[in-house]
Amino acid sequence: MYHWDDLRFFLAAATARSLTEAARALNTDAATVSRRVSRLEAAVQSTLFIRSPKGLRLTASGQRLYADCAHVQKAVQGIRNPADAHNLGGTVRISASEGFGVAILAPAIAALHKEKPTLKVELAANAGFLSAAQREVDIAVTLNAPNAARLLVEPLTDYRLGLFAAEAYLQANPRIRSVRDLAGHRIVGYVEDQIYAPELRYLDEIHPDLQASVASTSIEAQRAMVSCGAGVGVLPLFLAEGLVTVLPTKVSLTRRFWLSTHKEVAETARVRLIRNWMKDLVARAAARLGATRAPRRTGT
Numbered sequence: 077m078y079h080w081d082d083l084r085f086f087l088a089a090a091t092a093r094s095l096t097e098a099a100r101a102l103n104t105d106a107a108t109v110s111r112r113v114s115r116l117e118a119a120v121q122s123t124l125f126i127r128s129p130k131g132l133r134l135t136a137s138g139q140r141l142y143a144d145c146a147h148v149q150k151a152v153q154g155i156r157n158p159a160d161a162h163n164l165g166g167t168v169r170i171s172a173s174e175g176f177g178v179a180i181l182a183p184a185i186a187a188l189h190k191e192k193p194t195l196k197v198e199l200a201a202n203a204g205f206l207s208a209a210q211r212e213v214d215i216a217v218t219l220n221a222p223n224a225a226r227l228l229v230e231p232l233t234d235y236r237l238g239l240f241a242a243e244a245y246l247q248a249n250p251r252i253r254s255v256r257d258l259a260g261h262r263i264v265g266y267v268e269d270q271i272y273a274p275e276l277r278y279l280d281e282i283h284p285d286l287q288a289s290v291a292s293t294s295i296e297a298q299r300a301m302v303s304c305g306a307g308v309g310v311l312p313l314f315l316a317e318g319l320v321t322v323l324p325t326k327v328s329l330t331r332r333f334w335l336s337t338h339k340e341v342a343e344t345a346r347v348r349l350i351r352n353w354m355k356d357l358v359a360r361a362a363a364r365l366g367a368t369r370a371p372r373r374t375g376t
Contacts, residue, residue, distance in 0.1 A: 081112075082113070082115055083116070085102065085116070086116050086142075089113055089132055090132070094131045094132060095109045095110050113125065120137070122137040123137065123138075125138055167197075168195065168346050170197065170199050170213060170214070173201070174296055175312055176201075177199055177201025179315055180358070180361055181201070184353075214350075215347065215351065218273075219275040219331060220273065220274075220275060222334070222336050224336075226338060227336045232332075232335040233362070234331070234332050234333075234366075235332075235366055236312070236328060236329065236331075237312050237313065237328075237329040237330075238311070238327055239308055239323055240311050240320065240321060241302060242305045245302075245308070246322075248305075258286060261307060263288045263307055263308055264290045264291070264292075265309060266288065266292070267291045279310065290306045290307050312331075313366040333358075
């Protein structure tokens with residue numbers, strides 16, 4: 077039989093995905109968190125976490141226990157404070173692609189915090205995405221619509237991409253009149269075997285033989301390379317300020333960002349506020365995104 081209080085340590089570790097961060101949240105030390113989690117694993121006779129240099133990841137058994145604990149935790153919190161559903165305090169963790177997170181979300185967070193000082197926003201903006209379905213984050217902005225019954229999934233916004241280069245690069249290299257001319261130029265793009273979503277395979281759409289000769293897993297690094305004259309690259313419009321559009325009438329790609337929220341937290345006041353804040357944000361940035369579709373705001 078396990079100790080009920082061990083579940084509290086398990087939940088903190090599962091949420092933080094780190095023994096150190098869980099210890100900080102519980103005002104204790106990482107060794108204590110590790111010991112309590114290990115005791116729980118022994119009691120339930122199952123491994124709950126996969127431990128790696130990148131942090132903690134729930135096993136299938138851990139995910140089932142986490143889901144059960146989350147239900148219990150929600151019920152207990154409701155008993156403690158029936159007004160929690162309307163409380164704008166607390167933390168909302170968002171996962172978004174690096175470019176969108178850095179260029180669109182991050183600059184707007186200061187104004188949001190000024191308006192809602194009791195609300196803490198954590199932004200994971202990197203290559204790849206954390207999962208709302210696995211409760212790694214409260215809200216995920218992804219390039220495709222996740223297929224999970226536990227998620228509330230809605231379109232956030234379309235955005236356009238094009239070919240861009242620095243003026244100095246174009247002046248120093250042969251003129252580009254057609255897609256075929258790109259074969260004689262350096263192409264900036266993603267590292268082929270590190271592309272984490274099929275929506276990022278831009279070069280295949282432009283020409284099947286087009287390959288990146290200067291590559292990075294980071295879209296911000298690609299933008300920096302293009303800006304410094306490394307070559308011609310595909311960039312979202314919202315990352316291409318100061319660059320020259322190449323073949324604008326021949327190369328124009330459209331992608332869509334999707335907003336996913338776990339149904340258990342989707343209607344809490346703080347998560348609902350952030351969802352609507354993001355929808356308002358992309359609506360105001362429609363021209364910068366090159367958006368052909370933006371959602372109507374729902375809720376309050």
